[in-house]
Amino acid sequence: MFGKLIQRVSEAPTNPQAQPSTREFDVADLYQGPASAGPQPDSAEKAPLDEKLRQAYFWVVNRAIISPYYDIEYQDGPSQTFTLGDQHCKLTLPSGQSYSSFVLLPLLTFAVRRKCLFVGGPGRGKTSSAMLMGILAGYSIKEVRRAIQKGQPQMTVSDLLGNPIPSDLVTAKSMDQVNIAWRKWLSMRVKIIDEYNRIPTRTQSALLTVMADNYAEVLDQTIECPESAWYLTANDDAGGGTYQVIEALKDRIDIVVKALHFNSRFIGELLDRIEQGIKPEEVVPAQIIFTPDEWDEMHKLILAVNLPGPLLRRLEFFVSQFEFCEAAASQLEYQTKDTIKLSGLDFTQFTATETGKDKLKDLGTQTRNGLSVRAVMTVLTFVKAIAFFRGSREVSIEDVRQIIPFVLHDKLIQDPDAPFFEKPENAAFRSDRVSWIRKIFDLACAEFDRLEMDRIDPVGDLSDQFDKGLDGVSEKQARAELVKIERLLSDWSKSRKMYGHLYDDALKLKYLHQRYTNYLKWLRWKR
Secondary structure: OHHHHHHOOOOOOOOOOOOOOOOOOOOOHHHHHHHHHHOOOOOOOOOOOHHHHHHHHHHHHHHHHOOOOEOOOOOOOOOOEEEEOOOEEEEEEEOOOEEOOOHHHHHHHHHHOOOEEEEOOOOOOOOHHHHHHHHHHHOOHHHHHHEEEEEEOOOOHHHHHEEHHHHHHHOOOOOOOOOOEEEHHOOOOOOEEEEEOOOOOHHHHHHHHHHHEEEEEEEOOOEEEEOEEEEEEEEOOOOOOOOOOOOHHOOOOOEEEOOOOOHHHHHHHHHHHHHHHHHHOOOOOOHHHEEEHHHHHHHHHHHEOOOOHHHHHHHHHOOOOOEOOOOOOHHHHHHHHHHHHHHOOOOOHHHHHOOOOOOOHHHHEEOOOOOOOHHHHHHHHHHHHHHHOEEEEEEOHHHHHHHHHHOOOOOOOOOOOOHHHHHHHHHHHHHHHHHHHHHHHHHHHHHHHHOOOOOOOOOHHHHHHHHOOOOOOOOOHHHHHHHHHHHHOOOOOOHOOOOOOHHHHHHHHHHHHHHHHHHHHHHHOOO
16 A cells, blocks of 8 residues: 555646646546556657656655755745744744755756755765656666766776776777777766765766766777766765865756755654565656656756846846955956965955955855856756746746755855854854855845845946947947946946945946947948
């Protein structure tokens, strides 16, 4: 009985309020048999892909992975809030459909074919969750288990990628005649690296090539790898282990998922599984397994989700807070935290010289770095993915607020000595990075609203005008735009305080000024 129950997929639509799709959901699709029945024939009556993704989520969270934590909260009207403990922690009962990050984020990684790091102590379900993602991609449990790369201090590049065929080494007259017996996992669309921080540094470099460029190389022989969803595990939050993880490899990780503790109220479920001899990864229902074509189509649909302009502007304002450091250089373009990092000098020596600004108000004082292009692109991808998962074709501000803490978890390096963390009510943010990043996003949004930047945005107006193109723009019109730029910079120069968003805006104005200047030069040449 328990075995049949664990294979059951809910008959009801997982999100009754989701926007209607082009194809209607048919309950009959849910009764196509267990995973062992093999792939089902194509049918016009299959559930839409966002519904199928939600079916997969609810099956995993309710039947496979015991994760009773709804830490990605959505509200649909008023919600009840309770204060608990000496620290006055708030427990909110969400009024909208909410989710477990430990299950949802790996599934979104699967949907957009990115790279996810599971962090948590041994035995908390990290590897099991990754294995389920491989089964959802259509691989058998045996294939997934054999393809897991288990990090250990003796792992060589050959262990990871493959070995040259011995007979070819004897007979070959040149290296290009040596065939390589490549490891099978390289050709799979779900790749799992267990305890990646136990892999030697040299082997990490080979792994980096596969993760970053989708190819592997041994003895001048290469193999192209397909676009894949990656799952890596580590037992601690600092990225340590037998070997320190190289920075470039850590930077390739798109999202970080924390494995939370096991709730003792669910021991009964463990007992049922032991008594029935059931392993969830062996009984995944066929109707939630994705074919390669479905996977590709889902990825296209996710990228097509709309990110509204006003929300994008708010996200731009948030991203602009962190890179600027006025003391780092004399030339404006180099006044960044990256300049300090490349110099090898002490970060605190530079930040101590910054005076005149409110260091509690300036969100940039809380970090030692800014955000890379890769990190921003990852945010844009995952906010689209979570909106798609929720049945929406447009990203909401709550989608951004819920997803960025997990994407930026290892991307924003916290400065624990910042004045913000000295306040007693903020001390817990030093260790709770998820809540900290969500907090600074909320603070950035509050500042955005205070400045009325959704209504008053002269740089945005100038940028919109330029984006219309220069075709047909007269010399008089171009000079008028130059005057607007110069006048705006003149107004800003009257204030001695400079913050991150003004820094990015000033550089954007310089860019626009140069484009119009070059255009005028071209007009004069054309006469």
